[in-house]
Amino acid sequence: MKLKTLLGGVAALTLTACYDPFEQQTYIDDNAEEMEAFAHQPITDEGIPYLLFKILPQGFPDIYGPDLTASIGLTQVAGEPLPVGIGRIQSVSAPFQSIATNCAACHEGKILNDDGSITRIIGAPNMQFSPNVYRRKLVDLVNSPNWNAEYLVNLINSQPPGFFGFDTIEEEFRERAIVTAALPYLVEPLRQGIMFVDSRYTSLEPFYEVRDGVNYMEMPHYGATDQGVEFAALFGEDAIPVPSAFQPVWNVGRKELTQWGGESQSNLSRNISTGIYFSTVQPGDDDRARPYIVDYAKTVTAFVRDLPSPQYQTSYDVDWRKAKKGKHLYEQYCAGCHATENLTIYTPDSLGGVDPNRALSYTQNFLEVNGREGRAACEKFGIEECSTAGSPRSATDGYLADDLNGIVWTAPYLHNNSVPTLRDLFRKGEDRPVEFCVGGMRFNHDDVGYTGQCLELYETNRPGHSNGGHDTYAVMGPLMYSGDYANDAQDPAHRKISAVIEYMKVLRYTQDEEGNGRMFPSYADIAYGILND
Structure with missing residues (x-):
């Protein structure tokens, strides 16, 4: 002995010195501002009003149930007004604060321990989150008979002081006054914006109902995006929009190619494209590649470039x-x-x-338009890091073998x-x-x-x-x-x-x-x- x-x-x-068992936590502590952006800042600077998001369980229990956070598959951290994966910001197009999803919605996993506690796995796929479910709940919301200014104003005004989690009561009541005054003019534009995003998907429904004998768009696909949906809608090509699993976002700078099939050579260009894609501003609008979207993408791309994966043996x-x-x-x-x-x-x-279907969805046409707006944004803002590296690759028809x-x-x-x-x-x-x-x-x-x-x-x-x-x-x-x-x-x-x-x-x-x-x-x-x- x-x-x-x-x-x-x-x-x-x-x-x-072989390894630090708390390598990821040390990195997060050293990059606290970037972690805040990853988990608590929105990917885009416009969305639905923050006050409306907070009253969804009270006003629309048939859609969101009693627990808003659980209903959309995210994690609530004590002391935070919003779940991890949702961020709040002053809207670029209106005088109120709005919310939108962020990177952590898809890229923060969770483990439920025997004692009831939840371990957050920063950078892992979130298998409780479905972009399809999140989108469809918003569609149901804006098509509800209660989606009208009178109902929403009364709902906001019926909440007790302090309900919305502002730093001061004065700030909260100022926001209440702004939103309730704007709602009569806001309800219909919000509905149109959300329905525009949804139209990228619903335009394919008739084709896939016939083809597969099932409405593909009714499938939730937890832990995955629907690869090829927007492309198929734009070009009408015979491509199955298949589940493409969320990938982890650890040490992304270690690989020269990104995504399952190596379709992109620039994480930054791809992340800018994602921010634009989740914006409700319609194609052709000059402000789709706005400074906030680009700055956010730069921040989180730098963060995940060297973000370590958590060590199993630590826990x-x-x-x-x-x-x-x-x-x-x-x-x-x-x-x-x-x-x-x-x-x-x-x-x-x-x-x-x-x-093979995900690989086959990346036709040459798709590769040429995939990330096009991200690359254009890089050129617009003079970002050399991704303006050349993001040039389209040839169709790959295959997959990378990850490390x-x-x-x-x-x-x-x-x-x-x-x-x-x-x-x-x-x-x-x-x-x-x-x-x-x-x-x-x-x-x-x-x-x-x-x-x-x-x-x-x-x-x-x-x-x-x-x-x-x-x-x-x-x-x-x-x-x-x-x-x-x-x-x-x-x-x-x-x-x-x-x-x-x-x-x-x-x-x-x-x-x-x-x-x-x-x-x-x-x-x-x-x-x-x-x-x-």
């Missing part, structure tokens, strides 16, 4: 000896494709037949969220779940995936939702298993896969103080973990 303690002390002296137990075995197997069968520097675009067929930075936090897996757990990804396609629930916040640490409430039933037999592929020997080597995991724990294949999963729980990209990056853990990191277990 004394020898082990001594060796542990030596290891601590020589290996403690949860790791079997480091098993992880060491898993590292050997991972390096032998996985690391070749999943290397940070690998920019190869893999076709769906080369990946064993993964769902799996923070993979433990990003279930469900594949580009369309079609595989519920990491363990399921090691099964043959025909043995993976045909349907499963999406939206749970409980975390299954053995299989690595989420369980709990069912916000959406994911059905893999729908177009664009296939869970096949990434299951051939050419892709996975011997790391495939077909059978009942629960009953075959002693099977050699099961033990190998469990070891790789244990290693992947702690797999992440890290940087030293000089900005030099590497994948964690190294063998020295694992040795440190074993000695301090």
Whole structure:
């Protein structure tokens, strides 16, 4: 025992610099203003009035229920007037304060712990948030019979002093006076703006009702955007608008190409385009690329460029000896494709037949218009960082193999969220779940995936939702298993896969103080973990 303690002390002296267990929190503390923008400032400087947003549960319980934050899949932090993912700002087009979503709405995951507390996973996909659901609730709101000035004014005036969370009562009543005076002139323009955004989607409904036998636009797609929707609406091309999973936003500066298929070479240009896209100002208006949208995109792009992924072992137990075995197997069968520097675009067929629809939606026409407004904004404001780097690529028809930075936090897996757990990804396609629930916040640490409430039933037999592929020997080597995991724990294949999963729980990209990056853990990191277990 004394020898082990001594060796542990030596290891601590020589290996403690291998990693900082609180690397992400340290980074967030050092970049507090940028974190504030990411989580609490809006992506655009116009939206619905802040006061109206605050009264939605009271005035429209049939749409939002009693808990506004839960109804839209966001997280409420004590002491904050708005949930994480919603920001408030002085509107650019009106004298009142407005709200809009921000980066954290899609890119902050959550785990519900056994004690009822919620752990925020900054930068991870938010599987409780659906842009479709958020949009449709706004559509239902502005088409409600109660969407009229008289009802809304009375609702605002009926709230007690202090209800709206302003710093002072004077500020609150000044805002009340401004909004209630403006509402008779505001109700219809707000409805038109929200319906304009919705029209990008609804223009496709007749086509997809016939094609798929279901109204595709009624599918919520939690944790995903609808890839190709606006493009298909603009060009009428025969492209399925498929779920495109939210990607994590950790250390985005480490990759030369972004998005699932490497379609963009500039995170900044893409983020500016996103801010413009979520604006209700219509195409052709000269002020779509406004200074605030560009400045916000610059701030959050700089923040996520080096934002570390959170470390699993900081909060949860790791079997480091098993992880060491898993590292050997991972390096032998996985690391070749999943290397940070690998920019190869893999076709769906080369990946064993993964769902091709997202890749196919990126036709040459789409690539030329995708991000066009973002690139134009870069030129308008003289931003060299993205004016040239964002030039369109050729159609890729495939997917990048990510380096799996923070993979433990990003279930469900594949580009369309079609595989519920990491363990399921090691099964043959025909043995993976045909349907499963999406939206749970409980975390299954053995299989690595989420369980709990069912916000959406994911059905893999729908177009664009296939869970096949990434299951051939050419892709996975011997790391495939077909059978009942629960009953075959002693099977050699099961033990190998469990070891790789244990290693992947702690797999992440890290940087030293000089900005030099590497994948964690190294063998020295694992040795440190074993000695301090």
